[in-house]
Amino acid sequence: METTTFEDVVELNVGGKLITTSLDTLRKETDSMLADKFSGRHVISKDKDGRYFIDCDGEVFTYIVDYLRTGKLPPQEKVLDVYELAKYFQIKPLVGELKIFYSVIYKNQIAKLRDRIERKEYGEVKQKTIDAIEDGKIGPKENKALHFFCKLGRCSGCIPNKDSFEILGDFSISINIFIDTKSTDLTEDMMALLAYELCELGFAKDALPKKGNTGPCMLCMRVQEINQIILLTQKQ
Template sequence: MDNTTFPDVVELNVGGKLMTTLLATLTKDPESMLAAMFSGRHVISKDKDGRFFIDCDGNLFEYILNFLRFGTLPPKEKALEIYDVAVYFNLQPLVCSLKISREVQYRRGIQEMKNSLDLQEYEKLKNDALGQQYKYFPRR
């Protein structure tokens, strides 16, 4: 057990992107990995300047912080990437909100189809679909 005491204002290095937020923001969802990380029960790496380091794409993590701060969802074109990050950090409110996005539903449907088929059957369906796509939209 580390028993680190965290300041109210936390300086972060998220994948090389520097950010500052409140400890209350990071621990807002008590079931999340972020709340566990900043509970004092775990050792968190620091960069050379003493900022807490989170190994994640900083551009995507901004959307995570904004969700925790304001409850805002990412733009539709980022939904799939943010969904993966939200699953990783176990941010269930965000995961549940993003599950309704068309992009996430599509990927989940593909995964369910893949799980229900054997590998050869799945590969045949995938190749048939790609063949149809390239028939109408040839590669350049």
């Protein structure tokens, strides 16, 4: 079996970023994948200059190294990326410390939502929403209010417009998305996941799912229940 002998100081090429650290640092968490990788039991690829190559984001990896050196945690905006890489390298103490950050808690909650909702039903609502936004040719720099409701059996006056939502949100850009609510249940889980994924897709920086009612229709006097997602250009 081939093995690797390391110097005390190790030169790394991590996704193109050059990092120098000690062998002790890389082996600090003895039950991690990173320690196993540099245990000497494996052959590690090298770049053309003889540096050991690790195929991941070099900037994120520097925060892993900083934690192993001194216990320093990453800045708030990097927590989620470092958390995912720490899980990959099985650095359990770092994973445990990052779990309390809001961004990680939220990401884990979203993962649970994905497991709970009906896949096919949700996929149809998501695609219909994306199509409606794209058909409106509305850019990502404009705040938008998405209204989800059933138009079946309603008169023309029941179709919401921006003036119907003074309580839910006063936006000049309003997009109505018609959903057959008899066959598709727009649950809170579904709307929360949709709001999150619309941000991931670049339609907004932040999204707020809400629920409410319009005022009485001027023609039939019905009150319409509305699911709404506010797409915002800035984080709230």
